[in-house]
Amino acid sequence: MTSERADRPVLDAPIRALFERVAALSDGRKPDLAAIGAALVELAADVDYLTPWMRRLDGQSGAVPIHAPARGPRLTVVHRSEGQMSAVHDHGTWVAISPIVGVETHRRWRVVRDDGAPPRVELADDRALARRDVATLLPPDDVHDHGHLAGRGPAAHVLILLGDQQTRFTRNEWDPATGRHRVLVPGDGGRWLASEPMPSETGAPSSLAVRPAPGRAGSGRSRA
Numbered sequence: 001m002t003s004e005r006a007d008r009p010v011l012d013a014p015i016r017a018l019f020e021r022v023a024a025l026s027d028g029r030k031p032d033l034a035a036i037g038a039a040l041v042e043l044a045a046d047v048d049y050l051t052p053w054m055r056r057l058d059g060q061s062g063a064v065p066i067h068a069p070a071r072g073p074r075l076t077v078v079h080r081s082e083g084q085m086s087a088v089h090d091h092g093t094w095v096a097i098s099p100i101v102g103v104e105t106h107r108r109w110r111v112v113r114d115d116g117a118p119p120r121v122e123l124a125d126d127r128a129l130a131r132r133d134v135a136t137l138l139p140p141d142d143v144h145d146h147g148h149l150a151g152r153g154p155a156a157h158v159l160i161l162l163g164d165q166q167t168r169f170t171r172n173e174w175d176p177a178t179g180r181h182r183v184l185v186p187g188d189g190g191r192w193l194a195s196e197p198m199p200s201e202t203g204a205p206s207s208l209a210v211r212p213a214p215g216r217a218g219s220g221r222s223r224a
């Protein structure tokens with residue numbers, strides 16, 4: 001597990017190795033997402049090391065940060081339960097995702113901008129990610145959703161590696177069922193699940209909006 005010193009975290013060897021590789025592959029230039037994805041797959045295959053991290057979720061839908069510095073790349077274990085998909089969203093930074101166990105649906109959406117109309121999304125790609133698979137995205141071609149679709153195997157626990165703290169950025173989310181688009185201002189983590197109603201146009205949560213109950217200590221609901 002990761003422990004803390006007064007000034008900086010001391011990372012377990014597998015995590016330190018990943019972040020050293022990521023630093024070399026993303027330092028001051030366009031990230032090499034193919035190589036970053038391969039490094040993430042290598043870590044995701046280490047189920048023995050990652051099992052204690054997955055157990056922190058206790059089978060509940062949620063996210064547990066493994067390494068989350070103030071800025072720069074960060075790593076999280078994420079689980080969405082049977083039949084749960086995220087909202088359609090972007091991150092404002094590069095991302096790589098790879099299952100540790102289970103099958104994660106990962107769909108990419110094309111943004112269509114008609115004159116005078118809010119941007120809308122059309123399905124562009126639909127993948128079922130299993131062990132040793134990876135998906136990577138680089139803005140601006142990074143609108144996606146992910147999670148579990150019924151009938152596609154067991155719900156996954158995945159590693160998600162983000163290039164930076166996503167809530168620093170102005171981002172977007174959509175509801176393809178209604179066509180609604182929403183701008184997420186910095187600090188807004190967005191909806192955890194597509195099934196949650198979008199907040200009202202005023203920015204206040206809808207009276208119908210129900211957030212999932214908080215997970216166990218250490219799990220978070222900021223979308224990953």
Ligand SMILES: [Fe+2]
Pocket residue numbers: 089091095144145146224
């Ligand atoms: Fe995402």
